[in-house]
Amino acid sequence: MLDNKAGLRYTYTYLILKFMVSLNDLLAQRKCVKLVCGAGNEDPVEVEKLVAVYAKAGVHFFDLSANADVVKAAQRGIDRVIDKKHRDEYFLNVSVGIKGDPHVRKAVIDLKKCVGCAACFRACLHMAIKKAIKDGKTKYMVINERCIGCGLCEKACRFDAISFKHEKKNLNTVLPPLIKLGLAAIELHAISDDEEEAFKEWQTITKHFPGILSLCLDRSHLGDVYLINRLKRFIEGRGNYTTIIQADGSPMSGSNDNYNTTLQTIATADVVQKANLPVWILMSGGTNSNTTKLAKMMGVKAHGVSIGSYARKIIDPLIQQDNFLEDKKIFNEAYLIARKLVNKSLRYL
Helix, strand or coil, X not given: CCCHHHHHHHHHXXXXXXXXXXXXXXXXXXXXXXXXXXXXXXXXXXXXXXXXXXXXXXXXXXXXXXXXXXXXXXXXXXXXXXXXXXXXXXXXXXXXXXXXXXXXXXXXXXXXXXXXXXXXXXXXXXXXXXXXEECCEEXXXXXXXXXXXXXXXXXXXXXXXXEEEECCCCHHXXXXXXXXXXXXXXXXXXXXCCHHHHHHHHHHHHHHCCCEEEEEECCCCCCHHHHHHHHHHHHCCCCCCCEEEEEECCCCCCCCCCHHHHHHHHHHHHHHHHCCCCCEEEEECCCCCCHHHHHXXXXXXXCEEEECHHHHXXXXXXXXXXXXXXXXXXXXXXXXXXXXXXXXXXXXX
């Protein structure tokens, strides 16, 4: 008979492998739309709203911050709109990253340099900046749990008052309790030229998690040849189609709904596709309602698409209302907007 700890490990491993089969099936059918709630988005209230809307709209895969409260909020969001008998058809992924990757950084405003012009406040799409009074003067501060590190505030600031910090997480400590909550995948954001640090973190994740792993990379630090060589190194020894490559174009830039915004997404996915590696390909970074359509026009056959900034933006005015989850009219309005995006994305995959 198994002791309690061994029994729990068996249960978690069984659940992970069960998710692997189902998620692989979704990817193989090219029906995978993933909602990116934001690796840096640690606001459980917002995450529950986002997940509830997009789960009802047809999304089955959700990318979350590596935060227990956020994972539990996502589970509540799914439970609000999905019948229990279909609950295991919905998958949660947590994202972690190495220093230098834009997905896992937080903005910091130097109050000594801040002049209170509000440019950063107006530029932020995530309501992650608030007004404050410091020594009788108007200043602006970052709401840490809402900041996703997109960099729009930094670009808007003319006074060099904004920088970024990376809060390094010990994966040996962070991952085990999250895995117990019921994850289907773990993603490493490795958009950095620090090859060895990225590989070290990848090995740590592999040690803890026997299921599907995802690797997020773009071409900002890596040329095409270097990109593929890194991918080959990371997937060596892993089983065929046990790894998702999240091919990032321009991270967190999908607020505009046009072809140019998503162009680099398609280019990165094309580079990975032509390498003929035994991996799943998700298009990401600058994704919007035109991503899968442009991919089809260009002959890029990805297995799915991850949509973050744009998916959040189009329903943001609605989900910011306090009674969003209780008001059926407001919720349904957001659902119809989300459903239109999901349907169009699936149509061209």
